[in-house]
Amino acid sequence: MTVSVKQLAKQFRDGTRAVRGIDLDIADGEFLTLLGPSGCGKTTTLRLIAGLEEPTEGSISINKRDVTNIDPGDRNVAMVFQSYALYPHMTALQNMTLGLTVGGMSKAEAAEMARETARLLGIEKLLERKPAKLSGGERQRVALGRAMVRRPACYLMDEPLSNLDLKRREHMRTELKRLHQQHRVTTIYVTHDQAEALILSDRVAVLNEGTIQQVADPITIYERPANTFVADFIGSPSINFLNGELRDGAAMIAGRRLEEARAPGSGPVTLGVRPEDVILEAPGSAVIDGVIDFTEPYGGVVIAFISPQNADGLLKEREHLAASVDVHQPIEIGARVGVGFRASRVNLFDVATGGSLLSN
Amino acid sequence: MWGMNTKQAINLLAVVVVILWLIPVIWVAINSIKPTNIINAPIPTFYSFTPTVEHYIEIFDRFQFDRAIFNSLVTVGVSTLIVMILALPAAYAVARMGLMRGDTWALVILSLRFMPGVVIVLPYFKMANWLGIHDTQILLIIVYVAFGLPFAVWILRGFLLDLPKEVEEAGRLDGLGWIQIIFRLILPMAAPGIAVTTIFTFVFSWNEYLFALFLTTSKATTMPVALQKTIDIYNVLWGSLSAGAMIQLLPMVIVVFLLQRHIARGLALGAVK
Amino acid sequence: MTVTHGEARLSSTARRPSRPHRAGAVARRQRLVAYMLLAPAVLVLVVLAAYPLVFSGVLSFKVDPLYNPDVAHFIGWRNYEDLFDNKRFWKSVRLTLTWAAVVVTIQMVLGFFIAVLLDRQMRGAGLLRALFIIPVFVSPIAMGLTWRFIFEPVSGLANWILNTGFGLEKLSWLSHKDSALTTLMIVDCWQWTPFVALILLAGMQSISPEITEAARLDRVRGFTYYTRIVIPLIRPVIMVVILIRLVDSIRIFDLNWVMTEGGPGSATLMASVYDYTIFKQGHLGLMAAYGFLILILINIIVVAFLNSLYRTEKAARIAELN
Numbered sequence: 026m027t028v029s030v031k032q033l034a035k036q037f038r039d040g041t042r043a044v045r046g047i048d049l050d051i052a053d054g055e056f057l058t059l060l061g062p063s064g065c066g067k068t069t070t071l072r073l074i075a076g077l078e079e080p081t082e083g084s085i086s087i088n089k090r091d092v093t094n095i096d097p098g099d100r101n102v103a104m105v106f107q108s109y110a111l112y113p114h115m116t117a118l119q120n121m122t123l124g125l126t127v128g129g130m131s132k133a134e135a136a137e138m139a140r141e142t143a144r145l146l147g148i149e150k151l152l153e154r155k156p157a158k159l160s161g162g163e164r165q166r167v168a169l170g171r172a173m174v175r176r177p178a179c180y181l182m183d184e185p186l187s188n189l190d191l192k193r194r195e196h197m198r199t200e201l202k203r204l205h206q207q208h209r210v211t212t213i214y215v216t217h218d219q220a221e222a223l224i225l226s227d228r229v230a231v232l233n234e235g236t237i238q239q240v241a242d243p244i245t246i247y248e249r250p251a252n253t254f255v256a257d258f259i260g261s262p263s264i265n266f267l268n269g270e271l272r273d274g275a276a277m278i279a280g281r282r283l284e285e286a287r288a289p290g291s292g293p294v295t296l297g298v299r300p301e302d303v304i305l306e307a308p309g310s311a312v313i314d315g316v317i318d319f320t321e322p323y324g325g326v327v328i329a330f331i332s333p334q335n336a337d338g339l340l341k342e343r344e345h346l347a348a349s350v351d352v353h354q355p356i357e358i359g360a361r362v363g364v365g366f367r368a369s370r371v372n373l374f375d376v377a378t379g380g381s382l383l384s385n
Numbered sequence: 386m387w388g389m390n391t392k393q394a395i396n397l398l399a400v401v402v403v404i405l406w407l408i409p410v411i412w413v414a415i416n417s418i419k420p421t422n423i424i425n426a427p428i429p430t431f432y433s434f435t436p437t438v439e440h441y442i443e444i445f446d447r448f449q450f451d452r453a454i455f456n457s458l459v460t461v462g463v464s465t466l467i468v469m470i471l472a473l474p475a476a477y478a479v480a481r482m483g484l485m486r487g488d489t490w491a492l493v494i495l496s497l498r499f500m501p502g503v504v505i506v507l508p509y510f511k512m513a514n515w516l517g518i519h520d521t522q523i524l525l526i527i528v529y530v531a532f533g534l535p536f537a538v539w540i541l542r543g544f545l546l547d548l549p550k551e552v553e554e555a556g557r558l559d560g561l562g563w564i565q566i567i568f569r570l571i572l573p574m575a576a577p578g579i580a581v582t583t584i585f586t587f588v589f590s591w592n593e594y595l596f597a598l599f600l601t602t603s604k605a606t607t608m609p610v611a612l613q614k615t616i617d618i619y620n621v622l623w624g625s626l627s628a629g630a631m632i633q634l635l636p637m638v639i640v641v642f643l644l645q646r647h648i649a650r651g652l653a654l655g656a657v658k
Numbered sequence: 659m660t661v662t663h664g665e666a667r668l669s670s671t672a673r674r675p676s677r678p679h680r681a682g683a684v685a686r687r688q689r690l691v692a693y694m695l696l697a698p699a700v701l702v703l704v705v706l707a708a709y710p711l712v713f714s715g716v717l718s719f720k721v722d723p724l725y726n727p728d729v730a731h732f733i734g735w736r737n738y739e740d741l742f743d744n745k746r747f748w749k750s751v752r753l754t755l756t757w758a759a760v761v762v763t764i765q766m767v768l769g770f771f772i773a774v775l776l777d778r779q780m781r782g783a784g785l786l787r788a789l790f791i792i793p794v795f796v797s798p799i800a801m802g803l804t805w806r807f808i809f810e811p812v813s814g815l816a817n818w819i820l821n822t823g824f825g826l827e828k829l830s831w832l833s834h835k836d837s838a839l840t841t842l843m844i845v846d847c848w849q850w851t852p853f854v855a856l857i858l859l860a861g862m863q864s865i866s867p868e869i870t871e872a873a874r875l876d877r878v879r880g881f882t883y884y885t886r887i888v889i890p891l892i893r894p895v896i897m898v899v900i901l902i903r904l905v906d907s908i909r910i911f912d913l914n915w916v917m918t919e920g921g922p923g924s925a926t927l928m929a930s931v932y933d934y935t936i937f938k939q940g941h942l943g944l945m946a947a948y949g950f951l952i953l954i955l956i957n958i959i960v961v962a963f964l965n966s967l968y969r970t971e972k973a974a975r976i977a978e979l980n
């Protein structure tokens with residue numbers, strides 16, 4: 026089932042403009058994630074689609090039916106809340122069947138459906154328990170089961186994994202991915218965790234200050250960010266921004282020409298270089314020279330933080346250039362190194378607007 | 386002090402304070418089973434007497450306490466029921482439904498609780514005479530509803546504001562209507578709050594004296610008024626008073642014991658939210 | 659699966675200027691339901707509480723003898739003028755205000771200390787609290803009369819304890835005009851200090867353990883802990899308790915009536931009891947006028963109180979920002 030959102034805007038009574046004109050078309054069976062920092066409007070957007078908030082402007086259609094003015098219960102969507110929001114006085118089974126019996130289904134039939142869903146999630150044994158007697162992970166599954174059992178047109182998930190510990194979160198993440206690939210139910214997922222977004226989604230919509238910055242598949246979002254906000258928000262450790270210059274269709278840094286970093290026009294430009302695209306070489310042989318100030322081990326790789334030498338004003342905002350180095354490559358704090366860039370993977374951004382200059 | 390540390394000393398102090406505080410209540414209980422001559426003796430005693438039930442018999446025989454109990458149960462029970470039926474939806478509307486200035490509503494409603502009884506009782510007195518319902522249970526029920534409702538809405542509102550909002554939202558997404566949300570989600574979730582509010586409403590009317598004094602003469606007299614007749618210009622029967630007081634206190638004490646934890650929390654919630 | 663490269667919009671302003679908040683269809687429906695839920699209670703309150711209020715207001719401008727209703731007629735402000743000219747009226751007002759100030763102060767201070775005393779982890783703490791709250795729920799009539807018995811000058815428990823227990827002189831308690839008010843205060847504090855203590859206790863126990871632990875790590879202890887951490891945190895609870903107790907003390911009737919009927923003489927003749935004596939004399943108009951004045955007095959206090967509460971709250975928030 027498709028979900029379509031047009032020119033959606035929400036201003037709260039206190040004047041906060043949480044959502045400022047959002048357009049989204051979600052295809053049937055698609056897993057779309059709304060990703061952004063806190064306060065970017067992602068949860069409000071989800072609640073608008075659910076019908077828990079009413080838009081100030083714009084419209085929402087589910088399966089080509091305009092539902093903008095329809096009660097949440099009649100939209101045929103199911104939501105998984107961050108706090109799970111299980112009915113505390115009902116057993117897991119009753120939690121799952123309430124939505125069905127309210128819709129007119131017989132108790133026996135509803136219970137049968139709930140059992141079937143419970144099997145799928147491995148919670149058959151928990152059905153007679155109340156939420157207070159369930160662990161965090163178990164509650165999460167029951168909440169998921171309550172959403173699934175209704176066979177809705179669309180799942181809405183509001184940071185459903187954020188209350189789990191790391192191990193369980195990774196496990197449930199895989200589980201969610203598996204369930205989605207099996208059943209292909211349209212899902213809109215809200216998170217601030219980029220790893221979750223990149224792993225789970227068919228497409229990711231990055232939001233900031235109530236507007237969409239970019240909608241694209243996870244690989245594009247990472248490799249070809251539409252602007253400096255997206256480039257900066259996605260990726261850990263963060264992307265390096267360098268001040269450069271465009272001349273004759275290619276970028277220049279510290280007087281060196283990066284032939285494969287190409288964009289039309291000329292003048293100042295911002296280069297975005299991911300740490301894994303920074304290459305350490307012998308001093309004097311690369312684009313610039315620098316000194317390794319400190320390192321952060323990340324397991325398989327080590328991030329070296331390098332302060333450039335004789336290249337004032339090269340770095341934007343930060344003092345260090347982050348380079349991702351294989352853990353087996355010997356590096357020494359205080360050592361002088363040459364720094365090069367994998368030019369074909371460098372992103373170029375307009376200095377004034379922050380928009381990408383690469384043609385996609 | 387006997388090798389106690391500060392902590393134990395403070396614990397002991399707490400116990401002592403509470404016991405001292407309850408001496409008057411203990412005194413009532415003891416007097417209710419003391420023979421009259423010992424009650425009136427110049428030297429009070431806590432234990433050296435033969436227990437008797439004479440006062441419990443007397444309060445029914447001479448002061449028609451059976452009727453007072455019945456009147457109290459009917460007026461207080463019915464009025465509490467009506468208050469709760471009206472208060473729950475109102476509290477929900479004020480607490481949760483995005484009603485404009487929900488806090489203002491709560492404040493207006495609460496300010497009605499602050500009305501002095503002497504202002505309100507007179508119109509009821511006149512109305513009762515005019516409608517010919519003076520000294521009836523219906524009249525007292527009406528008054529107790531009017532006085533119990535504001536406080537009930539206020540306390541319930543505090544409890545409702547303390548419930549997680551997402552659960553109701555989950556209910557809306559499951560297709561529940563407002564009435565279903567109230568009855569199938571709010572009612573069970575707010576059960577302790579509802580119990581506490583019921584107790585407060587009940588206790589207020591159960592102990593109420595001013596209205597009962599003004600608006601009843603004999604037929605509809607409730608326990609507090611009946612009690613007072615044991616100590617007036619015609620009688621000074623401390624034993625009967627104590628027996629009647631015990632009958633009136635006991636149900637309250639039991640209920641308070643059962644709900645003690647929720648009671649204080651309920652008031653604090655009402656205050657903060 | 660369709661994977662499209664989404665459009666990138668860089669400006670963070672919406673294309674159209676947004677209109678101010680406006681209720682949509684769902685919100686309108688919700689509001690309608692809300693009013694429907696509120697309506698029965700409001701209707702009942704208007705009929706049962708607001709109407710008598712108006713009635714009483716009108717009555718306060720009339721002469722309306724209880725035992726001769728046929729001669730009732732309007733007399734303008736006369737009832738109020740009569741009250742203002744009456745020394746006993748002013749005395750009852752002074753007495754009531756003094757009473758309220760004293761009992762509320764004692765109850766707050768004592769209640770706070772007892773709350774601190776009960777705010778601890780110990781076996782049987784729940785039982786102790788349950789026992790302690792009993793006075794709040796017993797009827798003022800039953801206990802008021804019992805207290806009269808306890809304060810009986812000759813055979814009362816109070817004098818026996820004073821005399822036999824401490825070797826002190828027997829007191830006249832309620833029967834003398836100099837001690838009657840104080841005695842009444844003792845009883846009122848006995849009944850209502852537990853109420854104050856237990857609400858403050860509930861407030862104290864709602865303070866998160868992390869804050870308490872942080873304070874302990876900062877070596878904030880004992881007296882400082884309560885003045886610098888606890889009191890500021892439970893301030894709203896404190897304010898509401900004061901408000902409730904203040905209003906209830908001004909309205910006091912039950913205890914006052916069953917224990918002293920305002921006497922001896924007019925030593926304990928506080929507002930509500932005074933008003934009741936006017937009723938017994940049959941001056942319904944005058945009674946309504948006094949009742950109204952009590953109401954206005956209470957409202958002034960409530961409004962002033964809430965005002966100062968909100969103002970200091972606001973000041974605190976501004977101070978926080980700076």
